[in-house]
Amino acid sequence: MKIGIPKEIKSQEERVGSTPDGVASLVKAGHQVFVETKAGMGSGYTDEQYVAAGATISNVETVWNCEMIIKVKEPLEAEYKYFKENQIIYTYLHLAANKKLTEVLLQSKTIGIGYETMVGPNGGLPLLFPMSEIAGRMAVQVGAHFLEEPHQGKGLLLSGVPGVRRGNVAIIGGGTVGINAAKIAIGMGANVTILDINANRLAEIENIFDGKIQTLMSNHQNIAKSVEHADLVIGAVLIPGAMTPKLVTEEMIESMEPGSVVVDIPIDQGGLFETSVKATTHENPVYVTHGVVHYTVANIPGAVPKTATEALSGVTIPYAVKIANVGVEKAIENSTIKTGVNTYHGKLTEKAVANSLNLPFTDVETLTTVLE
Numbered sequence: 552m553k554i555g556i557p558k559e560i561k562s563q564e565e566r567v568g569s570t571p572d573g574v575a576s577l578v579k580a581g582h583q584v585f586v587e588t589k590a591g592m593g594s595g596y597t598d599e600q601y602v603a604a605g606a607t608i609s610n611v612e613t614v615w616n617c618e619m620i621i622k623v624k625e626p627l628e629a630e631y632k633y634f635k636e637n638q639i640i641y642t643y644l645h646l647a648a649n650k651k652l653t654e655v656l657l658q659s660k661t662i663g664i665g666y667e668t669m670v671g672p673n674g675g676l677p678l679l680f681p682m683s684e685i686a687g688r689m690a691v692q693v694g695a696h697f698l699e700e701p702h703q704g705k706g707l708l709l710s711g712v713p714g715v716r717r718g719n720v721a722i723i724g725g726g727t728v729g730i731n732a733a734k735i736a737i738g739m740g741a742n743v744t745i746l747d748i749n750a751n752r753l754a755e756i757e758n759i760f761d762g763k764i765q766t767l768m769s770n771h772q773n774i775a776k777s778v779e780h781a782d783l784v785i786g787a788v789l790i791p792g793a794m795t796p797k798l799v800t801e802e803m804i805e806s807m808e809p810g811s812v813v814v815d816i817p818i819d820q821g822g823l824f825e826t827s828v829k830a831t832t833h834e835n836p837v838y839v840t841h842g843v844v845h846y847t848v849a850n851i852p853g854a855v856p857k858t859a860t861e862a863l864s865g866v867t868i869p870y871a872v873k874i875a876n877v878g879v880e881k882a883i884e885n886s887t888i889k890t891g892v893n894t895y896h897g898k899l900t901e902k903a904v905a906n907s908l909n910l911p912f913t914d915v916e917t918l919t920t921v922l923e
């Protein structure tokens with residue numbers, strides 16, 4: 552199969568669909584890979600490295616003319632003109648929030664496979680997982696940065712020093728983001744509290760961190776107390792398919808010491824701080840409300856493209872090899888790949904997306920059987 556890896560054109564997006572190692576595994580499986588000129592630059596990969604891995608460096612038209620496209624972000628309007636019938640577009644699609652892209656994928660009869668809907672054998676989302684790990688770890692790093700006085704913070708070092716108190720970090724939500732944030736916060740020497748509504752999860756966290764973390768049931772009182780005493784609050788809640796509840800009220804933010812920092816990671820789902828009124832960008836990541844620094848960047852992993860590309864490519868490329876080897880019709884025997892198929896030959900094949908957009912849903916298996 553001919554596989555194209557375009558350069559991402561979304562503003563400030565420096566990740567790329569595959570590392571040179573990922574390209575090498577596609578080439579080894581017998582496929583031809585076309586990488587757009589300088590596509591990997593922002594992630595630290597040169598055209599020469601892709602050539603050494605067996606790719607051909609090409610212009611954007613040649614890349615998009617391939618049978619399968621491997622990307623990172625959802626295609627933008629400037630890319631819609633390249634879509635063609637039967638072409639596989641394998642990338643984050645996030646169609647529930649993008650009717651226009653859904654319509655173009657359907658009209659062009661392309662096969663849209665979205666990383667974010669691929670469900671692993673144990674029920675998790677294996678292609679979203681690495682980005683949550685990165686966002687969680689970054690949350691503490693950026694939190695510590697904005698606690699510094701020259702960056703509008705109160706001028707506090709999370710670790711303290713002998714004889715001077717450590718910083719208090721409260722993490723609301725103990726899933727992938729929360730645990731990864733906790734790892735870094737503990738490593739930096741902070742006092743860490745995690746709040747979650749899932750008692751089993753809290754017990755697991757106690758075990759993982761060997762009692763070094765305070766766990767608390769997430770309720771209004773416990774959140775209010777933890778926020779009031781925190782120097783850094785990290786929002787890390789996810790309720791699948793729903794907007795994030797505003798668990799931290801404006802009153803709670805007012806109770807914080809000026810110069811404290813909040814990092815609202817689920818801002819992509821609406822955010823969990825009442826005072827998170829907008830998503831920010833890496834260029835201008837924070838604003839101050841009631842004296843508290845708010846960090847609400849919606850694509851946190853975009854700041855570390857080298858790590859993020861390697862982490863993403865590590866989980867996406869094995870499935871890409873499977874799809875390219877046998878074609879989508881056979882590859883969907885793998886349930887993880889099947890759950891990724893959002894559009895197929897003009898039909899919408901992802902139930903949650905169909906529900907969100909109020910469009911008819913068709914099970915992809917019924918379509919591939921008809922085509923065979």
Ligand SMILES: NC(=O)c1ccc[n+]([C@@H]2O[C@H](COP(=O)([O-])OP(=O)(O)OC[C@H]3O[C@@H](n4cnc5c(N)ncnc54)[C@H](O)[C@@H]3O)[C@@H](O)[C@H]2O)c1
Nearest residue numbers: 683686724725726727728747748769788789817849850851
């Ligand atoms: N901004 C970014 O760049 C970025 C990057 C990655 C992930 N995210 C977002 O981060 C969020 C968390 O993702 P995740 O992978 O950790 O999800 P996850 O499913 O692994 O964890 C979510 C946790 O929230 C807990 N929870 C649910 N309701 C709660 C409540 N009322 N109080 C406390 N905890 C509660 C759940 O029990 C679960 O443990 C998602 O919204 C995701 O989209 C954002």
